[in-house]
Amino acid sequence: xxxxxxxxxxxxxxxxxxxxxxxxxxxxxxxxxxxxxxxxxxxxxxxxxxxxxxxxxxxxxxxxxxxxxxxxxxxxxxxxxxxxxxxxxxxxxxxxxxxxxxxxxxxxxxxxxxxxxxxxxxxxxxxxxxxxxxxxxxxxxxxxxxxxxxxxxxxxxxxxxxxxxxxxxxxxxxxxxxxxxxxxxxxxxxxxxxxxxxxxxxxxxxxxxxxxxxxxxxxxxxxxxxxxxxxxxx
Ligand code: SAH
Numbered sequence: 001x002x003x004x005x006x007x008x009x010x011x012x013x014x015x016x017x018x019x020x021x022x023x024x025x026x027x028x029x030x031x032x033x034x035x036x037x038x039x040x041x042x043x044x045x046x047x048x049x050x051x052x053x054x055x056x057x058x059x060x061x062x063x064x065x066x067x068x069x070x071x072x073x074x075x076x077x078x079x080x081x082x083x084x085x086x087x088x089x090x091x092x093x094x095x096x097x098x099x100x101x102x103x104x105x106x107x108x109x110x111x112x113x114x115x116x117x118x119x120x121x122x123x124x125x126x127x128x129x130x131x132x133x134x135x136x137x138x139x140x141x142x143x144x145x146x147x148x149x150x151x152x153x154x155x156x157x158x159x160x161x162x163x164x165x166x167x168x169x170x171x172x173x174x175x176x177x178x179x180x181x182x183x184x185x186x187x188x189x190x191x192x193x194x195x196x197x198x199x200x201x202x203x204x205x206x207x208x209x210x211x212x213x214x215x216x217x218x219x220x221x222x223x224x225x226x227x228x229x230x231x232x233x234x
């Protein structure tokens with residue numbers, strides 16, 4: 001038997017076993033494998049991001065019935081018609097804002113709270129806004145249980161940003177607006193970066209990297225993506 005075949009057999013066996021038992025140690029091995037095959041192998045090189053992907057227990061952020069799939073290379077439903085993003089996308093968006101330890105970061109679209117936890121492993125302060133109250137409250141409780149004391153969750157429409165904590169070193173938007181919300185650009189520090197998927201609902205969107213330098217705003221198209229729509233409060 002070729003080693004590579006054996007390896008994938010071993011991983012499949014591990015996944016099946018983990019689904020039945022849910023031992024933390026099995027999840028750790030699955031997570032380690034996710035980091036090597038989906039994150040490092042695809043070129044993510046920002047050390048703190050890789051370390052955060054190793055540390056955050058993604059299976060705790062997905063509904064119990066889907067835990068055995070938590071380390072697969074795909075987004076997963078989290079209820080209310082929303083999804084937790086694919087692990088690679090979470091790592092890639094994190095790396096693109098080049099987060100420093102002393103950063104204050106705003107996230108729009110808390111969802112499960114997973115991206116917020118990844119950011120919280122790296123930076124000083126994370127502020128995150130979720131428009132669906134049930135999701136925001138569940139994420140807030142989970143992040144508190146996991147001792148992410150540097151994350152604050154607000155329920156509301158992220159279009160307006162979070163004025164009282166602005167300006168931000170970086171902003172991560174995880175739902176797709178048709179245009180970049182101008183309040184978010186305003187709340188970015190000079191030299192700050194924002195990563196945002198832009199485009200119509202359910203069509204391919206473009207992940208855009210926005211940089212503010214003085215009065216100038218630079219935007220760069222990074223890759224085609226598929227995010228849930230950025231919704232607005234009535
Ligand atoms: N970052 C999340 C991904 C969630 S999917 C995670 O790690 O799990 C995107 C989320 O954005 C959804 O939960 C959706 O309800 C939320 N959302 C959509 N429009 C929003 C808005 N205007 N303000 C805040 N959240 C919004």
